[in-house]
Amino acid sequence: MYLDVLGGLRIGPAGGDAGPTAPKQRQLLGLLALRANATVPVTTCVRELWDDHPPRSAATTLQTYVMHLRRVLTRAEAPARLLTGERGYLLRIDPEQTDLGVVREWARRGDQRAAAGRPAHAARDWQRALTLWRGPVLADVRIGPVAQEIIGHLDQWRLLLIDRYLEAELRCGRHRQVVAAATTLAGRHPLREPIHASLMAALYRSGRQADAVLVYQRLCAALSRELGVEPSAAVQRLHRAVRTNAAWLEPPAGPPAEQPVPTIRRPTLVPAPSSGAS
Structure with missing residues (x-):
């Protein structure tokens, strides 16, 4: 994976980090990574970086940050492009190149297998998803109000994954x-x-x-x-x-997929917040 957010912010192959060092640039990249493949409006970026007290030069400064981030991505040979649209900025990257994208895919597979009555396979998929969670989301990045809301949803989603994983393991004996x-x-x-x-x-x-x-x-x-x-x-x-x-x-006394046990509690596994949410 090339872009990781489930822990500290990292860019580059596993074990490396070619990300920006400037705090505001890291903060902006963190927000764009959380909403990868969706346009983040300029107003949202400004709110994330300066909350309710943006400087008069906010728009110009934001453009400068974007220019520097493009250079960072190029130097890191990251399979990502930072695009400018009419309303804002979009970080385009294959979800398989991000830890959050991979986690969402494993969680989706777990949901499907659980619905098909295959708790052992579901538990394995959810465990793989949880293993990729290295620590608090964007642990080494300054967090603004927009990212904080997204991270709050992701934290709750992770707890739901844990609930489902433990339940599936119990169903397997x-x-x-x-x-x-x-x-x-x-x-x-x-x-x-x-x-x-x-x-x-x-x-x-x-x-x-x-x-x-x-x-x-x-x-x-x-x-x-x-x-x-x-x-x-x-x-x-x-x-x-x-x-x-x-x-x-x-x-259970028999094969886990054929001998389900009464559910202790089965919370609905909600999807991670859409990367395009405002």
Whole structure:
């Protein structure tokens, strides 16, 4: 891949970075990369770079930044072109040359395989998508209000991918693997109910009923302390099932694609925000 945003901003072959060093130029390239293959209006670029306080020379300065970015892309021999249109600027690049484009493709394949009743294949595809997430989006780039909104949507989309991945692994009977993954994720996201639900189910299936109850108690405490609410009805039902050894919590007994287990929670996997959104 040649243009990466899921972590620090990088241009060039894997392991290298031929990107710009000037903060404003990196900020502009980050925004254009998030909306690759769609025109970003000049007004949107100006808002991203200067928020509500643009200088009088904003339009001219923006043109200068674009000129420098074109030179950067040329020096890096990047398979991308920065085009100027009537309304704004467009970074044209094959989605397969960007980590975000590849992640979207793996997520799409996972969705299709899950819909076809193939949870093992779906889990593999979603795991591949998640593996490409090196860290916070544009972690080493100054973020303005426009990019911040896009990144917020991407962060929520990543959590939905995680939810679906853990659920698919449980459907395949791989509860011990889920325990390891979900334990770490629950620590990072103490208020995320689907992650905790997957961890509870995985612990129970691993013969750790008491630990599953403790996970629920920690979730209750965190939700009460931070949000003043109780767990959802679905998670409360799961907690009761754990305490009463409900039969529906038992792991699947046959091939994962043919022996689905009751869903703990299945959030709708929304697509990543369109690169053309304003």
